[in-house]
Amino acid sequence: MNEVINAIKTRRSIRRFRPEQIKEEEIQTIIEAAIHAPSGHNEQPWHFTVIQDKELIDHFSRVTKKLMAESEIEWIAAMGRNERFHLFYNAPTIIVVSGRKDAYSALIDCSAATQNMLLAAHSLGLGACWIGLTSFLFKIEEEVKKFSLPDGYEPFFTVALGYPDPAKQPRPIERKRNVVNYIK
Template identity: 55%
Template sequence: MKNPVLEAIRNRRSIRKYLPDQIKDAELKAILEAGAYAPSAHNEQPWHFTVIRDRQLLDRISEKSKELMAAEDTDWIKKMGRDGAFHVFYRAPAVVVVSMRKDAMSPLVDCSAAIENMLLAAESLEIGSCWIGLVRYYFSIKSELPLLNIPEGYEPCYAVTLGYKAQHPGKPLPRKKNAVSYIG
């Protein structure tokens, strides 16, 4: 079956190479709005989005994440931390840090739904995106968090990179078989 929503779902891939040009404000606004239209337990909408377009801050977050990654025991994380060319945001021109309200019913799930909505909205606008978990290393440095303007009672969980694509990874990755059972 073919429709624009299904196509965006099927075509979305993590983009890890971006053009330096900033995305348009209207595009960013549409993506953030898509995030805010995600479902949430009890309709709590327990998310806060911090848009970062400041190159210096983005580079600082990457560097500090990498410092902690480099000291990890897990080999692939240590390797990435020590790789001079690696940038935790792939030098995307815009990043949305997603924070969750700590006392909400289901904050991580709700924020994850918001993130997926943003990734799909970005794809529908031909904007590249990637869900970034490695930035949690940076979020663990409590003294840095005031730089992120996070409201009281919230904590950052993930980030989403946004920018025009400088790579087109092509076909979706194969999906696992046997992920569905039917009863009736």
């Protein structure tokens, strides 16, 4: 099968990682894939913050979980209360994806870049998970400052990255098929 189609079809969200750090060249390849995403008006309005400080990653997980625990949405509150839950699944690297506030379509462009990162990671044999729940963390200005973003950028989501734990990996999931209509 075509390699790109194969990567798209076999990628899964990875939530169990080996503890060792990934290689710098792997991060570079993943970022390279991200910056080749399409963007509205070709603005390329993204910024990527690579975080590998375990204490800081754990801190972000703790702060986010505290906020999640106060959510009115019960499944989010339950995750926030779950002592065993780590927001980034103890991944050794996280990458915060931020967008330029005044760009034409920053959120969409950053989403495209994020999907490229997930596919690139998978094609390199790495595991990755898109973490949208960091939206709770991003409401706290004092925490966002820790990303040292360039002026005029705001964080949208995070990608957790690491080598997948071979003992525990997800199987393919059923995809909804009845999602197409043709007009000829």
